[in-house]
Structures are given as structure tokens and as C-alpha cells.
Amino acid sequence: SIYKYYMLAKKDINRATLLNLLSKEEYLKILFKKSTTETMRTMICTLYGDSIPTSFAKSIEATIKQNDNLDILPVWDVIKGKWRSFHISNIISVDIIEKKN
Numbered sequence: 001s002i003y004k005y006y007m008l009a010k011k012d013i014n015r016a017t018l019l020n021l022l023s024k025e026e027y028l029k030i031l032f033k034k035s036t037t038e039t040m041r042t043m044i045c046t047l048y049g050d051s052i053p054t055s056f057a058k059s060i061e062a063t064i065k066q067n068d069n070l071d072i073l074p075v076w077d078v079i080k081g082k083w084r085s086f087h088i089s090n091i092i093s094v095d096i097i098e099k100k101n
Contacts, residue, residue, distance in 0.1 A: 008094040015070055015088055021096060022047035027078060029095040032086045040092070043084060045075035052076045056083070 027046050049057045063074045074085040
């Protein structure tokens, strides 16, 4: 497969935009500062149902809504194969990995 990458502008990094992109076929490569250790982390993630194992996919809506803190966003880490989360306010950059047709 061929993929193209492009970076999301800093002004567009917000919960609504991230949820919109994550729920589509794209993966996001997110560079963020981990809250507990202040270290930089990179995660390739999605909320696209077809990219998440069936046993986990049915919990997408519940997973997103379970946290009252709107700054925390749970996502499916496609490399680690599990749910993880990050603080939106700690994001340094977002690269959109889009499949080219």
C-alpha cells in the first residue's frame, strides 16, 4: 500500500478534529508529552472500527465517553494493539497517515 502523510496545523489540534479524523480510515501519528514523566512519546492510533479487533471495537463509544475530562482522548494504538490515551493539551504534532487510492 502507498500512504501519504501530512501534518495537522497546530490551530486544528482539538478534540472535535481528532475524533473526526480518528473515526475515518486514516491513522494519526501523534507526538505528545507524557503527563506523568514529561517524556516525548509517539503513537500511531485510530478509532476506525475496521482497524480495531472485533472484541475491542464494540467498546469504542463507551471508551470515548467514559472519561469526564475532555482533554483526555482514548485511542486504539495500532502498534501496541491496545487502548491508550493522551492529553490533547500535551500534543506536540499530529501527522495524518492517509491511504492513497
